[in-house]
Amino acid sequence: GAVVSQHPSWVICKSGTSVKIECRSLDFQATTMFWYRQFPKQSLMLMATSNEGSKATYEQGVEKDKFLINHASLTLSTLTVTSAHPEDSSFYICSARGRRLAGGEQYFGPGTRLTVT
Amino acid sequence: GQQLNQSPQSMFIQEGEDVSMNCTSSSIFNTWLWYKQDPGEGPVLLIALYKAGELTSNGRLTAQFGITRKDSFLNISASIPSDVGIYFCAGHGIFIQGAQKLVFGQGTRLTINP
Numbered sequence: 561g562a563v564v565s566q567h568p569s570w571v572i573c574k575s576g577t578s579v580k581i582e583c584r585s586l587d588f589q590a591t592t593m594f595w596y597r598q599f600p601k602q603s604l605m606l607m608a609t610s611n612e613g614s615k616a617t618y619e620q621g622v623e624k625d626k627f628l629i630n631h632a633s634l635t636l637s638t639l640t641v642t643s644a645h646p647e648d649s650s651f652y653i654c655s656a657r658g659r660r661l662a663g664g665e666q667y668f669g670p671g672t673r674l675t676v677t
Numbered sequence: 678g679q680q681l682n683q684s685p686q687s688m689f690i691q692e693g694e695d696v697s698m699n700c701t702s703s704s705i706f707n708t709w710l711w712y713k714q715d716p717g718e719g720p721v722l723l724i725a726l727y728k729a730g731e732l733t734s735n736g737r738l739t740a741q742f743g744i745t746r747k748d749s750f751l752n753i754s755a756s757i758p759s760d761v762g763i764y765f766c767a768g769h770g771i772f773i774q775g776a777q778k779l780v781f782g783q784g785t786r787l788t789i790n791p
Contacts, residue, residue: 566719594778603781604781606778606779609778651717653719664707664727664769665708665725666710666722666779668712668719668720668721669719670718671718673717
């Protein structure tokens, strides 16, 4: 199956600092990558969609200046949480969709647990 | 945002029992996907369905794409401890704010008593 990796798997940072999370598709070319946020015991909440080489499309209510997304290649997307605050603490998960994957199929990374102190 | 109606929200069963969960929607989807999420991990794709009426199996898991294209179910037969986790349904194929995105159910939390 299609494999997506995420790094780091967890990170603790101080309030006011920035954190970068990487998402890689290991065995397929990801034409579209998605970033989700998940709160405890809740479903996944889509934050933004990014297509390779173009600007990300953010969901309503998601601050694009706070959550910077870059999808520079067909195998890598990054999410940078800028000037992090404790309320940004959450589980962030990326997923990817590829050209040769059947319509609608998305494969998820293992997630990144962010704790802002 | 838009969400599918997934039920039940939680299930407590004995090992060896069969499990059934379903998702319904007011919208028509072209694809139904079922994922399983373990604690602290990302969702893993279990089964993908592409045609109305399609019935697909993956080991002890069986899922069906409803004829109306507005619903899907997932069955797990003879449950084992490693089936514990949260199961999410997801629909794909409708345009939301100009783009096709996955719409998720709220999840079904499965707990198995040994």
